[in-house]
Amino acid sequence: MATSAVSHAGHASAIHVEKSGIWSWITTVDHKRIGILYGASAFLFFLIGGIEALLLRIQLGSPENTFLSAEAYNQLFTMHGTTMIFLGVMPLSAMFFNYFIPLLLGARDVAFPRLNAFSFWVFLFGGLFLNVSFLFNAAPNAGWFGYANLTSKQYSPGLNVDFWVIGLQILGVSSLAAAVNFFTTVVNMRAKGMKLMRMPMFVWMSFITQILLLLAFPVITVALILLMFDRLFGTMFFTASLGGDPLLWQHLFWIFGHPEVYILILPAFGIVSEILPVFARKPLFGYAAMVFSGAFIAFLGFGVWSHHMFATGMGPIADTVFSLATMLIAVPTGVKIFNWIGTVAGGSLQFRTPLYFSLGFIAMFIIGGLSGVMHASPPADLQQTDTYFVVAHFHYVLFGGSIFALTAGAYYWWPKMFGRMLSEKLGKVHFWLMFVGFNLTFFPMHFVGLHGMPRRVYTYPAGLGFETMNQIETAGSMVLAIAFLVFIYNIIQTARKPADAPADPWNGATLEWSIPSPPQEFNFAEEPVVHSRDPLWETKRERGGKLPEPARVSGAGIHLPNPSYWPILAALGVGSVFVSIMLVHTLGPIAIAAAVLFFFFCVFKWAFEPAG
Amino acid sequence: MAFWARAFHTARRVAPVLLIALAMAACGGTSAEFPQSTLHPKSDLTSxxxxxxxxxxxxxxxxxxxxxGALLYVIFRYRGRPDDREPSQVHGNTLLEIVWTAIPALILAMIAVPTVRAIFDTYEVPAGDALEVEVIGHQWWWEFRYPQYGVTTANELHVPVGRTVTMKMTTVDVLHSFWLPQLAAKRDVFPNRITTIWFRADSAGYYSGQCAEFCGLQHARMAFHVAAGTPEEFDAFITGLRRTGTPVPADTTAPSSPSSAMAGITTTTLAAQAQADTAAARDSAPAAAQAPAGSGAELFRTRGCAACHTLDATSKAKMVGPNLANIGSRRYIAAGTLLNTDENLARWIQDPQSIKPGVIMQSMGLTLEQARSVAAYLRTHK
Incomplete structure (x- = not known):
């Protein structure tokens, strides 16, 4: 057989029985289970971030409102931003990396399965740690960007900023470990015949994302360590009166912060690039241009950080350079949008829910891109920065962009992950509510920002003309809340249905649709061989149409990594090291020593764990 | 059925028109409806x-x-039908891809050229007789100094129309951002450096602005106002402020020149407090002898107000609180938080924490009656 992209049905007599129960989830090293763990916890954090947003919107629904105190508002907007970025969108992308990179590559797992489990547990502990701060009424309150010198001990004496500094460092460990893992996976674990330029676009964009993570996270880690030393040990990195410089923080933060934007959006580009061809029934338009434009965006992403700082007055030369570099990013981004439209053109569109969300993504992302070009112009940005215009802009990119695409991905891959199709009817209701609610919430923000409403204000006076637009925004946010309730209802209804989704419900083009839904623990009974960019379409074409349903087979003889509890214990070690540093003035240095010893003990046991 | 179909059809035709009209209304507006709008420039810089x-x-x-439009077109044009055959498997089109790379690049050039010209324009301070203003950010209010005239005021800046104003800005505590949408756009302020921005107001008016960089608990309550008037009005304003100076000989311990005051601005609040105490004692010494017990003047001196505030616009002391030399005539108090009515002023003096929680000003244990006397006393300082 020339192509064997499809796993062959073996004798179905001894079906591989997978373990269940909580212990099996705690010790799992299976990338699919870790993906589901990522997805479930990220979705819960996402809902928390959404509730925070609703509270903010209620407060801003009328001028001089007293629904929230200033302190509560500042904690909630800080946690909303931090949560959505680090605990919502990033780990939701990580869910898709985990579950689908190995499947799309035709691999049995990621390169380092236990490291993968470790990444997840560190992420979960970091996320819980950040949210536990609410119980102490000490949630971070200096913004997700934590500008010095407001974050100094002098101006933020409480534990609030400590929770933020320590929480982000814990999450950074998780992101870096995961990035090493997926980078290695893509480089080393591709199926036979899957050259780089045959990789599915989602894998390509994810691969570029890992490179961004590897290069950007060390910068924020350094900045956070400097800040931690300022706060805990009396160093002066950001203290102006003693020779430090608060502006240094902004440079370090945005050298991380701007690539972070692409960390959030490139996986979304990838998801949409998978979905559009399947539902247009024709290949992705301009594959090579899509790859190189993604790489170019990521490369330029490291050279534009100062466009977040035009108002600091860097001088005409720096403003010009960063402005032009920023505008240049619009070119490869435009290439992507045109290629998506080119993919749709000439197709035969199958209007299923994943397509709705993907097309919604394109329509909304265009708006976010255009407003981005507007404040790439430093003089215009002198008015727009730190206003609701910018809030509108990045919500069009991160909600209209990332969240729409991630939702598209959820509807698209749900049957593969859970063996059940989400309801199409509820999916479309979900889409229209989200589309209308999103635009009601965020479109007026453009105008209210241009009319002079700054960001991060817990209230505003009557008489500046902000009232009507804020009311519309608050009403829109309620529609968005209903949209997500419909989604949750859809998930619950679907979970009650029998798991009868076929292996290939959408006439898919990529390898994950060649195996049963949900896949067996070993993914592919036989390692696939790939001859083209759309291996499953090629197989189906050669065999003249639909393939028979792949049978579940015995996994006897297939080597899989053993479950292990050392990753979760080592993750606990990482958490305790950071927490003991935070509480050093209470618990003393001995606590740090104990935590470090515990961590090294776990790593040692992990390293010498018998292969089984 | 027909009715609904017709209604739906009409709605579909009217809806876009309505939406566009709504957007235009929101976008345009007047400066009366949107007094802090960036879309109604009133200076050379903002224009x-x-x-x-x-x-x-x-x-x-x-x-x-x-x-x-292209997206909507392809969505409707290429919607699938049940009897569709597999579409032609196109992988790309080099010419098309080159074209749609080049056209956006050209459009960006159309934006880039005026952008770069404007960048250099906005950084170039025009020569001539500019009015200098030193702006000092505080959590959560604004201090304005006129070094050429040796006077200081707070939260309400007066400038003449038609004369360039050069703002030299810094902060005594955390970062802030001076945002005056109609006249000066926005510039961040830092504790260790002086940032500048300049503008020339082209029409008289009372403009509002506020801090745009998150600066802690009451960031939302850090507004300010700018009264742009004729040169004569401005001169009268300055003369009025200079008259608030006390006739006693200048204290040699206070910094003598405004520029040295700027340079030393990074002193901590505690040091400023200590200095303020001596300055206050000096300022109120002659007044104390005349003030009858229980009067607003006497309360101002004895109940702690004078430790942080001075009523002398020519004072060079670095005070913790805003200079109150012309408090009686300002339109707002507490950095734009309240209209400056007698009742509001008394409320604020009695219990500032209930109005602006976290503000440095504390309740001094005054009764409402006492607060009203202090307010009445302050009202005389115009």
Whole structure:
């Protein structure tokens, strides 16, 4: 057989029985289970971030409102931003990396399965740690960007900023470990015949994302360590009166912060690039241009950080350079949008829910891109920065962009992950509510920002003309809340249905649709061989149409990594090291020593764990 | 059925028109409806900025219509039908891809050229007789000094129309951002450096602005106002402030020149407090002898107000609280938080924490009656 992209049905007599129960989830090293763990916890954090947003919107629904105190508002907007970025969108992308990179590559797992489990547990502990701060009424309150010198001990004496500094460092460990893992996976674990330029676009964009993570996270880690030393040990990195410089923080933060934007959006580009061809029934338009434009965006992403700082007055030369570099990013981004439209053109569109969300993504992302070009112009940005215009802009990119695409991905891959199709009817209701609610919430923000409403204000006076637009925004946010309730209802209804989704419900083009839904623990009974960019379409074409349903087979003889509890214990070690540093003035240095010893003990046991 | 079909059809035709009308209304408006709007520039600087912004708006609108239009077209044109055969498997089109790379690049050049010109324009301080203003950010209010005239005021800046104003800005505590949408756009302020921005107001008016960089608990309550008037009005304002100076000989311990006051601005609040105490004692010494017990003047001196505030606009002391030399005539108090009515002023004096929680000003245990006397006393300082 020339192509064997499809796993062959073996004798179905001894079906591989997978373990269940909580212990099996705690010790799992299976990338699919870790993906589901990522997805479930990220979705819960996402809902928390959404509730925070609703509270903010209620407060801003009328001028001089007293629904929230200033302190509560500042904690909630800080946690909303931090949560959505680090605990919502990033780990939701990580869910898709985990579950689908190995499947799309035709691999049995990621390169380092236990490291993968470790990444997840560190992420979960970091996320819980950040949210536990609410119980102490000490949630971070200096913004997700934590500008010095407001974050100094002098101006933020409480534990609030400590929770933020320590929480982000814990999450950074998780992101870096995961990035090493997926980078290695893509480089080393591709199926036979899957050259780089045959990789599915989602894998390509994810691969570029890992490179961004590897290069950007060390910068924020350094900045956070400097800040931690300022706060805990009396160093002066950001203290102006003693020779430090608060502006240094902004440079370090945005050298991380701007690539972070692409960390959030490139996986979304990838998801949409998978979905559009399947539902247009024709290949992705301009594959090579899509790859190189993604790489170019990521490369330029490291050279534009100062466009977040035009108002600091860097001088005409720096403003010009960063402005032009920023505008240049619009070119490869435009290439992507045109290629998506080119993919749709000439197709035969199958209007299923994943397509709705993907097309919604394109329509909304265009708006976010255009407003981005507007404040790439430093003089215009002198008015727009730190206003609701910018809030509108990045919500069009991160909600209209990332969240729409991630939702598209959820509807698209749900049957593969859970063996059940989400309801199409509820999916479309979900889409229209989200589309209308999103635009009601965020479109007026453009105008209210241009009319002079700054960001991060817990209230505003009557008489500046902000009232009507804020009311519309608050009403829109309620529609968005209903949209997500419909989604949750859809998930619950679907979970009650029998798991009868076929292996290939959408006439898919990529390898994950060649195996049963949900896949067996070993993914592919036989390692696939790939001859083209759309291996499953090629197989189906050669065999003249639909393939028979792949049978579940015995996994006897297939080597899989053993479950292990050392990753979760080592993750606990990482958490305790950071927490003991935070509480050093209470618990003393001995606590740090104990935590470090515990961590090294776990790593040692992990390293010498018998292969089984 | 027909009715609903017709209604739906009409709604579909009317809806876009309504939406566009709504957007235009929101976008335009008047400066009376939107007194803090960036879309009603009233200075040379903000007009330059508005010019660049409007260029980007028109190009963005054009691109928006064309690209969203193309997207909608392909969505409707290529919707699948049950009897569709597999579409032709196109992988790309090199010529098309080159074209749609080149056209956006050209459009960006159309935005980039005026942008770069405006960048250099906005950084170039025009020569001539500029009015200098030193802006000092505080959590959560604004201090304004006129070094050429040796006077200080707070939260309400007066400038003459038609004369360039050069703002030299810094902060005594955390970062802030001075945002005056109609006249000066926005510039961040830092504790260790002086940032500048300049503008020339082209019409008289009372403009509002506020801090745009998150600066802690009461960031939302850090507004300020700018009264732009004729040169004569401005001169009268300065003369009025100079008259608030006490006739006692200048204290040699206070910094003598405004520039040295700027340079030393990074002193901590505690040091400023200590200095303020001595300055206050000096300022109120002659008044104390005359003030009858229980009067507003006496309360101001004895109940702690004078430790942080001075009523002397010519004082060079670095005070913790705003200079109150012309508090009686300002339109707002507490950095734009309240209108400056007698009742509001008394409420604020009695219990500032209930109005602006976290503000440095504390309740001094005054009864409402006492607060009213202090307010009445302050009202005389215009």
């Amino acid at each position: 330059t900025i508005d010019g660049v912004f409007m260029t980007t708006v028109w190009w963005a609108l054009l691109v928006f219509v064309l690209v969203e």
